[in-house]
Amino acid sequence: MLTDRERLRQRAAKPRIVALERALSRLTSTLTVMNTGAHPDDEQSGMLAVMRYAMGMRVVVACSTRGEGGQNTLGPERTGALGVMRSREMEEAAKVLDADIAWLGHGPDDPVHDFGFSKSGPDTLARWGRERTIERLVRAYRQFRPDIVIPTFLDVPGQHGHHRAMTEAAETALALAADPQAFPEHAAEGLAPWKVAKYYLPAWSGGGDTYDDEVPPPPATSHVIADGVDPISGMSYDRIGEVSRAFHASQNMGHWHPAKTQWPLHLVDGQAENDIRAGLPSRLADLGDNPSLGVADAAIARAVAAFPNSQEVASALAEAKMALAEAREALAPVEVARHGHRLARKQEEIDAALALAAGLEINARVMPSNVVPDGEAKLIIEYETGNADLLAVSAVVGSGLVAGEAMTEAARAVISIKAKPDAAIRNAFAPDFYSLGANGTLSVKVEAMVAGQKIAFAVDTEETLQIVPPHAVELAPEALIIKTHATGTLQVAVKSDAPLDRISIGAADGLQIRRIPGGVEVEPAPALQPGRYSLNVTLDGAPAYAVTPIAYPHIGRTHFVRPQTLEVLALDLTLPAGRIGYVGGGADRVGMWLRRMGADVTELDATALAGDLSRLDTIVVGIFAFGTRPDLAAATERLHDWVKAGGHLVTLYHRPSDGWNPGSTPPLSLTIGSPSLRWRVTNPDAPVELLAPDHPLLVGPNRISAADFESWDKERGLYFASTWDKAYVPLLGTNDAGEKQLTGSLLSAEIGKGRHTHTSLVLHHQLDKLVPGAFRLLANLVQSA
Numbered sequence: 001m002l003t004d005r006e007r008l009r010q011r012a013a014k015p016r017i018v019a020l021e022r023a024l025s026r027l028t029s030t031l032t033v034m035n036t037g038a039h040p041d042d043e044q045s046g047m048l049a050v051m052r053y054a055m056g057m058r059v060v061v062a063c064s065t066r067g068e069g070g071q072n073t074l075g076p077e078r079t080g081a082l083g084v085m086r087s088r089e090m091e092e093a094a095k096v097l098d099a100d101i102a103w104l105g106h107g108p109d110d111p112v113h114d115f116g117f118s119k120s121g122p123d124t125l126a127r128w129g130r131e132r133t134i135e136r137l138v139r140a141y142r143q144f145r146p147d148i149v150i151p152t153f154l155d156v157p158g159q160h161g162h163h164r165a166m167t168e169a170a171e172t173a174l175a176l177a178a179d180p181q182a183f184p185e186h187a188a189e190g191l192a193p194w195k196v197a198k199y200y201l202p203a204w205s206g207g208g209d210t211y212d213d214e215v216p217p218p219p220a221t222s223h224v225i226a227d228g229v230d231p232i233s234g235m236s237y238d239r240i241g242e243v244s245r246a247f248h249a250s251q252n253m254g255h256w257h258p259a260k261t262q263w264p265l266h267l268v269d270g271q272a273e274n275d276i277r278a279g280l281p282s283r284l285a286d287l288g289d290n291p292s293l294g295v296a297d298a299a300i301a302r303a304v305a306a307f308p309n310s311q312e313v314a315s316a317l318a319e320a321k322m323a324l325a326e327a328r329e330a331l332a333p334v335e336v337a338r339h340g341h342r343l344a345r346k347q348e349e350i351d352a353a354l355a356l357a358a359g360l361e362i363n364a365r366v367m368p369s370n371v372v373p374d375g376e377a378k379l380i381i382e383y384e385t386g387n388a389d390l391l392a393v394s395a396v397v398g399s400g401l402v403a404g405e406a407m408t409e410a411a412r413a414v415i416s417i418k419a420k421p422d423a424a425i426r427n428a429f430a431p432d433f434y435s436l437g438a439n440g441t442l443s444v445k446v447e448a449m450v451a452g453q454k455i456a457f458a459v460d461t462e463e464t465l466q467i468v469p470p471h472a473v474e475l476a477p478e479a480l481i482i483k484t485h486a487t488g489t490l491q492v493a494v495k496s497d498a499p500l501d502r503i504s505i506g507a508a509d510g511l512q513i514r515r516i517p518g519g520v521e522v523e524p525a526p527a528l529q530p531g532r533y534s535l536n537v538t539l540d541g542a543p544a545y546a547v548t549p550i551a552y553p554h555i556g557r558t559h560f561v562r563p564q565t566l567e568v569l570a571l572d573l574t575l576p577a578g579r580i581g582y583v584g585g586g587a588d589r590v591g592m593w594l595r596r597m598g599a600d601v602t603e604l605d606a607t608a609l610a611g612d613l614s615r616l617d618t619i620v621v622g623i624f625a626f627g628t629r630p631d632l633a634a635a636t637e638r639l640h641d642w643v644k645a646g647g648h649l650v651t652l653y654h655r656p657s658d659g660w661n662p663g664s665t666p667p668l669s670l671t672i673g674s675p676s677l678r679w680r681v682t683n684p685d686a687p688v689e690l691l692a693p694d695h696p697l698l699v700g701p702n703r704i705s706a707a708d709f710e711s712w713d714k715e716r717g718l719y720f721a722s723t724w725d726k727a728y729v730p731l732l733g734t735n736d737a738g739e740k741q742l743t744g745s746l747l748s749a750e751i752g753k754g755r756h757t758h759t760s761l762v763l764h765h766q767l768d769k770l771v772p773g774a775f776r777l778l779a780n781l782v783q784s785a
Contacts, residue, residue, distance in 0.1 A: 016356060017308050021232040022098060023353035024307055027300045027320075028056035030342040031282050034102070034146035036062040036137070036170045038162035039070065039114060040090035041248040042152045044202075046241030047263040048097050050226045054237060055277065058345065058435075059099040060144045062137065063090065064128070064166050066107055066429060069114035069714060072250045072587055073624055074552060078768060080108045081548045081560035082250070084428045088555040089247050091433050096244035101433035102140040104133065110429075112136065116714035117682045118161025119736060125165045134176065137169050141177035142191040143432075145341050147280050149174070150200045150265065156215040158677060159206050167201075171268075174199055192337065197280055203264035209656065212675040220264035221272045236261075249554050252657075284324070284346065287339040292327035296320045296346075303353070314357040314387070318451035321350045348436055351455035358450040359386020362393070362459045366417065366442060369463040369557075372470040373423040379403070379415040379461070381444055389449040396458070398441035400424055400467060417442060423467045425545065428558050440464040463556060469545035471498035473537055478546070479567040479770060481596045482524050483574075492566060493519040502540050505566050508533040522568070530570050532770055537564040571772040574701040575599055576783035578617035583609065583632055585625030588764035590652065590778070594620070597775060599782065606631035613638065617784035618648040623764060626665055627658030633665075640667045644752030648785040653719045653760040667756045668749055673722030680718035680760075681734050681742060688716070689733040689741070697748055697757065697780050698731060704780060708773025717761040720744035727751065728758075755785040 033051050035043050043061045052059045067090075068083030077085050087103075094101050105112035105128075112128045125133055141149075151170045153163035176182040178195040203220035207213040226237040233240065236259040246254025267273065280286075284293040284300075299320035306312035328336075328343045355362075361384040371377045381393050395403035395415045400423030404416035433439055437458030442465040447456045474495040482490065494500055505520055507513050510528035513535070514521045537544040546564040551557045575597060581604045582591035594601045602608070604619070609631050613619070619639065625632050643649050644667075654660045654672060662671040673679025688709040690698060698704040709716075716734050721744030730743035748757040759781065766774030 016359070016361070018232050020310070020313070020353065020356040021307055022053070023349065023356050024304050024313070025053060025056050026058070026098070026349045027346065027353065028304065029058075029277075029282050030284060030287065030339075030346065031055075031148070031277060031280055032058040032060060032144060032146045033148040033150065034060040034062050034140070034144060035150050035152060036166050037152045038064045038160070038166045039067045040086045040093070041067070041245065041251050041253050042163065043093070043097075043099075044150070044152050044263065045093070045097065045244045046226075046238035046260050047224050048099060049230075049237040049240040049244070050224050050263075052098050053230050053240065054226065059097055060102055060140075060146060061090070061094060061099050062102040062104065062140050064104040064112055064133065064169075065114035065162065066103070066105060067114050067251075068108045069116040070251065073252045073628065074250045075586055076589055077250075077548075077550060077560075078765070080427065080562060081550060083107050083114070084558055084560045085250055085550050085552070085555065086248070087429060088558055089250060092555055093244045093247040094433060094435070096240065096247065098435050100144065100435050102144060103429070103431055103433075104136040104140065106431065107427055107429040114162070117680060117718065118165075119677065119682055120161045121155055121164030121168050124161040125168065128165065133165070133169050134173050135183055137173040138177045138183055139186060139191065141173055141196060142186055142194045145194045146196055148198045148200065148276060149196050150202070152202065153206045154201060154213060154215070154217060156213050158212040158214040160211060160677070163206070171199065198270065198276065199268045200265040200276070201268060203266040207675060209674050210676050212677050218266035221267040221270060222265045222276050224263040224265065224276060226259075226261045247554055249552070281339065281342070284327070284342075287342060288327070288331055288335045290327045290330050292323045292330065296323035296327060299323060310357045310359065311387075314354055314451040317350055317354050317357060318453045321347065321354070321453050324350065348457070351457045352436060354450040354453065354455050355388065355446070355448065355457055358388040358448075359384065360388040360390070360446075360448055360450070361386065362444065362446055363462070364444045364459050365462040366465045369461075370466050370468045371417070371419045372468060373400075373419050373425070374421040375419050375470075377417045377465060379417050379442065379444070381406075381413040381415070383411055383413075385448075387450070391447040391449060391454070393447075394445050396438065396443045396445050401441060401465075417465070419467055425467055425469055425561055427561055428464065428466060441467070464558075466559070468547065468559070469561065471496050471539055471544070472547040473498070473503055473539060473544040473564045474546065475537070475564065475566055477596060478564075479569065479596070480522060481573070481593075481598075481775065482528065482568060482570045483598075484524075484528055484530055484570050484572050486524070487526075489521050489523045491516065491519060491521050496539075496544075498539055503544060504538050506536045506538070508535060508568070510570075511535075511568060524570065528570050530572060530772070533568040533570070535566040535568065537566060567770060569770040569772065569775070571775060572702075573597065573776055573779060575779050576701050578782070578784040579615060580782050581608070581613070581616040581619040582622070583619065583625050583629065584622040585628040587624050587628070588622045588652070589768065590620060590622055590764050593767040593775070594778070594782065597779065609635040609638075613642045613647065614645070616647065618650060618782045620782060621649070621651045623652045624654060624658045626654055626660055633659055636665060643667050643754035643756055643785075646753035646785055648755045648757065648783070650781050651756070651758045652764065653717065653762070655719055666758060667751050668725035668727055670724045670728065670747065670758060671722050672719050673744065676719055679720040679722055679742065679744065681716035681720075681736050681745070683736050684712040684715055686716050686734050686736055690731070691733050691743060692729055692731050695729065695731055695748070697783070700780065701783065702776040702780055704773075704777055708776050710773065711771055712766055712773070713769040713771065714765060715762055717745045717759075720760045721747055721758065725749065750785075753785065757781055
């Protein structure tokens with residue numbers, strides 16, 4: 001078994017020399033650039049890699065939402081859980097770019113959240129709260145004080161409404177951030193007005209497979225040029241950007257392609273320029289008429305030139321630190337107001353670089369990483385001092401936590417961390433993320449002497465400490481589908497590490513809840529009215545919580561917490577007879593919902609797909625499955641033969657990139673429209689016309705009407721078919737306001753003795769939201785051919 005010191009040495013075996021080079025490159029510029037977007041993965045990663053690693057600039061990504069309304073190609077996480085997951089992905093992507101993150105939105109319960117696709121910027125800002133969104137962006141400008149702001153997308157028709165909203169907000173916030181009369185409450189937080197020096201728009205089109213900018217981009221006045229490759233990794237800067245983007249794995253991001261070497265930009269109200277840094281204070285000597293600033297610049301240049309000689313680097317940085325302190329003391333108040341943040345940041349960066357040059361290695365972990373109110377954890381700090389004289393390590397705790405005294409021993413310190421009894425249970429939606437550390441509710445402050453200089457820097461724990469409920473309560477199932485004409489009882493298993501007799505589930509008119517061993521029994525009364533019933537779950541009379549664990553290799557472990565409820569949907573529903581096979585792509589729960597409805601469902605793995613399919617009447621293929629299931633792609637011809645022999649194949653929506661070949665994936669030609677913005681209906685209340693009301697799939701076993709499209713959530717559908725073989729019959733027509741009707745959301749064709757039905761309606765999401773019409777429509781779609 002490894003000792004603590006041996007484990008520390010193994011962790012320290014990572015290339016410290018690379019970290020040192022990165023820390024030195026930070027010191028070569030005093031500028032900050034902010035890239036604004038609406039979702040995690042909106043950042044222009046390759047361009048930011050150039051700005052950070054070739055130009056030395058501080059990079060900040062301002063993101064309005066957590067991406068909770070998007071899709072997930074990796075697993076079943078949706079809404080709040082997906083928001084936690086994508087927040088973690090954004091943090092890991094930012095680490096590759098050495099970037100900070102300014103979050104404007106704080107999860108699905110915050111007004112500024114990802115509510116799905118939108119085609120209108122004004123409508124998006126109306127839903128978020130226009131004043132609220134702009135105030136938060138002004139706050140970010142004043143907090144991070146960027147010299148340059150660059151939205152990723154243009155505010156033009158054909159672009160995502162969330163993107164358009166953030167670009168409008170980015171421009172509107174410019175003048176307000178500089179106005180002392182705007183949002184005076186910021187002064188109480190120490191945030192002074194700030195004037196952004198340059199505002200650029202992308203001089204490239206945001207059109208492509210997804211969007212379709214109707215207006216051409218503005219002319220380029222400037223270019224960010226990647227001159228050569230990154231010297232320490234040997235990678236092109238665009239490739240570094242793709243390494244960062246690969247952490248947005250839930251969105252299938254990060255792919256090798258011919259590396260870009262330049263990014264055109266349009267300087268708003270400006271002239272053509274050779275370098276975006278032109279006219280800006282990019283060096284310390286540009287900050288004021290003070291000889292010490294020039295001395296600091298020269299010392300930093302020597303440190304960069306001395307790399308990788310750590311001793312010479314440390315000596316030069318110590319001189320830079322002293323000169324910087326002298327300069328800061330000598331600056332006039334007006335210069336401090338304009339540039340004090342640059343000097344403070346540079347001092348932090350020098351301290352971080354000095355620690356690396358000295359070989360000072362600090363590792364911090366908290367055990368356990370989850371703590372309950374009034375609970376306790378241990379912060380374990382291990383270190384190798386190298387050529388540094390370690391002075392102190394201490395815990396920095398956030399609201400709800402208390403740190404004890406450090407107990408030190410050889411190369412190790414242990415600090416008791418106590419959660420207050422009233423510590424709030426929160427999800428992992430941190431307000432900001434900092435590349436220099438001090439993130440989360442618990443971090444470590446390190447003080448040391450290096451080359452005669454006292455330094456201080458922050459270290460984050462390996463896993464973020466989170467305050468969790470004392471007991472999680474799990475229901476299986478957590479939602480019941482009850483047919484109003486059905487009789488009998490349904491059982492719900494209750495699992496918890498708390499005694500079950502302390503857990504109660506509320507009642508509702510028409511539902512009897514009886515405690516049984518291991519759970520409860522639910523019996524609907526004959527007079528149960530159709531509708532949704534949300535039954536609160538309590539533990540000792542207080543709200544109980546459901547905890548959804550989230551674990552992926554690229555983001556580690558986290559979770560999503562919500563108050564636990566038992567959801568009951570009572571509806572008029574008839575199921576067809578027949579045996580159903582379900583091929584899941586890992587991104588929906590349609591197979592589960594079919595079973596909850598009472599259908600006879602078999603999950604089809606690779607072995608089953610390669611076996612005898614004749615016993616099945618209907619096969620449902622989940623979203624993305626042709627892209628995520630190689631065994632499904634290999635079985636395509638067999639599925640076609642099965643359809644011709646009498647089977648009913650139902651395919652849920654796919655993107656063109658999901659292995660969907662229009663001429664060979666479906667039994668007959670069917671093309672998915674591109675760009676997808678033109679082939680989707682984003683208004684969940686958009687009118688739906690039954691184009692073939694007497695078609696078998698709309699007649700029985702449930703008669704589908706306009707009422708079945710009421711109370712839909714987020715949108716009607718996306719990735720509609722654009723063209724199809726004449727054998728397919730379009731069953732529905734729908735459109736967003738002011739647009740032509742689209743008829744490719746639900747198509748069905750008789751093929752041989754069987755049938756193929758393809759739908760681009762977001763049925764899987766409506767099922768998760770317990771929308772009655774989605775269950776009735778799905779029941780019809782799975783009837784035999």
